[in-house]
Amino acid sequence: MIREILKMGDPRLLEKSRPVEAFGTPDLRALIGDMQDTMRAASGAGLAAPQIGVGLRVVIFGFESNPRYPQVEAVPFTILVNPVLTPLSDELEEDWEGCLSVPGLRGAVPRWTRLSYRGFDAEGGLIEREAAGFHARVVQHECDHLDGILYPMRIRDLTKFGYTEILFPDAGIPED
Numbered sequence: 001m002i003r004e005i006l007k008m009g010d011p012r013l014l015e016k017s018r019p020v021e022a023f024g025t026p027d028l029r030a031l032i033g034d035m036q037d038t039m040r041a042a043s044g045a046g047l048a049a050p051q052i053g054v055g056l057r058v059v060i061f062g063f064e065s066n067p068r069y070p071q072v073e074a075v076p077f078t079i080l081v082n083p084v085l086t087p088l089s090d091e092l093e094e095d096w097e098g099c100l101s102v103p104g105l106r107g108a109v110p111r112w113t114r115l116s117y118r119g120f121d122a123e124g125g126l127i128e129r130e131a132a133g134f135h136a137r138v139v140q141h142e143c144d145h146l147d148g149i150l151y152p153m154r155i156r157d158l159t160k161f162g163y164t165e166i167l168f169p170d171a172g173i174p175e176d
Helices: 026-041 133-146
Strands: 046-048 058-063 075-087 092-099 102-112 114-120 126-132 161-163
Touching: 026 046, 026 058, 046 133, 058 133, 075 126, 075 133, 092 133, 102 133, 114 133, 126 133
Parallel strands: none
Antiparallel strands: 046 058, 058 075, 075 114, 092 102, 102 161, 114 126
């Protein structure tokens, strides 16, 4: 079922999410199904449970191609519950991000270039991966939602924050 995506300003987006305690449950499967439906309907690269008003540590992300990010490489579709991120270097890279909860805007955000992430799938199976590039950026962006952080809070230079249609007028990037 497609759910409403909360928008910046909703206080629920600023709350720290609770860990999932039971795996393989009908409620968890239904939540993940709703997240998938909602993300696909919005052409999102990822979605965190808090974005649909559920304060649990669940994120999904991944795509073969994405009209909102036409220039980036594919990211494997992943369901990640109770994630833990570990940077693999101190190197940061600033690049443009958007967010379904911050529609119509983009900002240049610094993120670790390489990281490992660990968590569980819906059934409690362990997931451990290393990621770089856009894959690493998406994981960090979605996991920030679990701690009540929206990408504009990470922007260092507000001259690199604005409306997608103004910043990228000829890119053909859909407004979120």
